[in-house]
Amino acid sequence: xxxxxxxxxxxxxxxxxxxxxxxxxxxxxxxxxxxxxxxxxxxxxxxxxxxxxxxxxxxxx
Numbered sequence: 001x002x003x004x005x006x007x008x009x010x011x012x013x014x015x016x017x018x019x020x021x022x023x024x025x026x027x028x029x030x031x032x033x034x035x036x037x038x039x040x041x042x043x044x045x046x047x048x049x050x051x052x053x054x055x056x057x058x059x060x061x
Contacts, residue, residue: 003028009057017053019061029053 001022008018008030020028031051039050 007057007060009054009060017051017057019053019057 034050
């Protein structure tokens with residue numbers, strides 16, 4: 001895998017969350033781990049994880 005592009009809101013007030021585009025036609029999301037209370041509200045498979053990102057990051061897309 002090779003990262004081909006990234007989008008972050010570094011330098012603003014949202015910390016370092018980022019979206020990375022790969023050369024495999026996928027994206028990798030960097031964000032804060034979601035706490036157990038929030039995870040219980042979502043039904044996810046055991047091989048997946050949730051991360052939380054600020055809306056500001058998606059507004060840059």
